[in-house]
Amino acid sequence: MHAPPTDRRPDRPAAGPFEINAGDRATWNPRRHVLALVHHATAGSRLDDVLPLVEEDPRIQVLYTCPPGSVFADTGAEYVRRLGARTVPWSEVPKHRFDLAVAASLGMLASVAAPILEVGHGTGPGKLLPRIGGHGAPLRRPAAGAAPGGLTAYGRLLPTVIGVPHERHRALLSASVPEAAEAVRVVGDPCHDRLLAGLAARDRYRRALGAGPGDLLVLLTSTGGRHSLLGRRPDLPALVAAEARAAGGPVQVRTAAVTHPGVFGWHGRHQVRAWLRGAERHGMRLIPPEQGWQAALVAADAVIGDHGSVTYYAAALGRPVLLAAFDEGEVLPGSHIDLLGRAAPGLDPGAPVLPQVRAAVDGHAPARSEWFAAQLNSAPGQAARRLRSTMYEMLGLEEPGGPAVLAPPPPPRPWALPDAGELR
Numbered sequence: 001m002h003a004p005p006t007d008r009r010p011d012r013p014a015a016g017p018f019e020i021n022a023g024d025r026a027t028w029n030p031r032r033h034v035l036a037l038v039h040h041a042t043a044g045s046r047l048d049d050v051l052p053l054v055e056e057d058p059r060i061q062v063l064y065t066c067p068p069g070s071v072f073a074d075t076g077a078e079y080v081r082r083l084g085a086r087t088v089p090w091s092e093v094p095k096h097r098f099d100l101a102v103a104a105s106l107g108m109l110a111s112v113a114a115p116i117l118e119v120g121h122g123t124g125p126g127k128l129l130p131r132i133g134g135h136g137a138p139l140r141r142p143a144a145g146a147a148p149g150g151l152t153a154y155g156r157l158l159p160t161v162i163g164v165p166h167e168r169h170r171a172l173l174s175a176s177v178p179e180a181a182e183a184v185r186v187v188g189d190p191c192h193d194r195l196l197a198g199l200a201a202r203d204r205y206r207r208a209l210g211a212g213p214g215d216l217l218v219l220l221t222s223t224g225g226r227h228s229l230l231g232r233r234p235d236l237p238a239l240v241a242a243e244a245r246a247a248g249g250p251v252q253v254r255t256a257a258v259t260h261p262g263v264f265g266w267h268g269r270h271q272v273r274a275w276l277r278g279a280e281r282h283g284m285r286l287i288p289p290e291q292g293w294q295a296a297l298v299a300a301d302a303v304i305g306d307h308g309s310v311t312y313y314a315a316a317l318g319r320p321v322l323l324a325a326f327d328e329g330e331v332l333p334g335s336h337i338d339l340l341g342r343a344a345p346g347l348d349p350g351a352p353v354l355p356q357v358r359a360a361v362d363g364h365a366p367a368r369s370e371w372f373a374a375q376l377n378s379a380p381g382q383a384a385r386r387l388r389s390t391m392y393e394m395l396g397l398e399e400p401g402g403p404a405v406l407a408p409p410p411p412p413r414p415w416a417l418p419d420a421g422e423l424r
Contacts, residue, residue, distance in 0.1 A: 045079075188381070307337055
């Protein structure tokens with residue numbers, strides 16, 4: 001990266017790591033500069049799986065920027081603010097060169113002067129892009145993460161390397177953009193690897209959610225949109241939590257909920273919490289969007305979900321899954337998400353929930369998780385090594401000694417329950 005000029009006009013950012021080595025105030029003297037593109041909070045979550053593999057290296061400075069364009073761009077800015085990272089204003093990005101850019105979403109990549117590693121987010125292409133309103137003829141909807149308009153611009157493929165979790169994604173991407181096949185590199189799924197690493201801390205995660213060794217912990221998870229669990233069954237969290245609180249017998253039933261960051265971004269954190277307050281009053285623990293969903297999955301005994309990535313991760317982790325919502329029209333035919341919809345049982349909306357959960361737990365075949373995992377990740381346990389190798393190769397630096405390691409997820413930090421007087 002070439003150091004920006006050091007003038008201090010009011011429209012320029014304050015001095016700091018953005019003006020790398022532009023004066024004598026820098027303490028470290030990094031040789032390479034990586035730009036992390038946080039399109040939204042979900043992309044930020046995936047970058048949190050990837051960037052720790054390089055950010056501890058004193059030869060490397062990681063800077064963050066938030067590209068505009070996504071309807072959830074505000075959640076990306078909020079993610080970076082909570083991270084405490086040094087940012088580059090998006091208006092400055094096209095004016096400077098960087099040694100590497102890492103993105104977990106497509107969009108605005110043509111404005112970045114750097115070799116680009118694109119790693120996607122979620123479980124890989126499995127859902128279809130939503131069709132916008134308008135007056136033109138409707139077109140075939142591409143898979144999210146494989147749209148030609150995000151991969152190319154002005155006769156050029158935008159990502160230098162497209163890191164995917166599974167070999168079959170090469171065919172999917174090349175069907176969209178034939179030139180993309182040569183850029184695809186199977187790097188594995190760092191989130192899946194971190195979930196597996198977190199199994200050793202499962203008891204700790206469960207305690208953080210109020211679940212003891214013999215308790216049944218039921219996790220609800222919803223993606224965004226009107227076809228999601230919350231879009232179809234907004235009453236379900238309070239219903240499940242009320243059933244759990246009223247349940248008798250020797251086994252205590254605990255409940256928790258994970259909601260897609262886009263839901264908070266669209267409706268507002270305050271409003272979403274208000275809509276879910278009835279569930280909280282019955283003891284359901286709500287997980288903030290910025291941290292905790294991975295650990296909650298590890299902690300859970302059963303998961304009620306939809307066609308979102310979190311539900312698929314649950315199945316691949318070996319958790320019994322019930323589908324409270326699943327719209328086949330939103331899913332890429334033949335994808336791993338499509339196969340989950342065909343294999344997992346649906347939740348009967350006319351029957352009590354907990355008996356269905358217990359039946360799913362009793363009838364669960366753990367070996368099925370291996371099948372789901374094989375559809376998710378064709379390089380299990382190798383994401384850290386492959387991603388680190390790829391990034392150092394793109395940076396033109398020798399890798400550090402020692403094995404590449406991805407840390408297990410941090411413990412969940414659910415929001416505090418209402419005061420005792422409000423609990424039902």
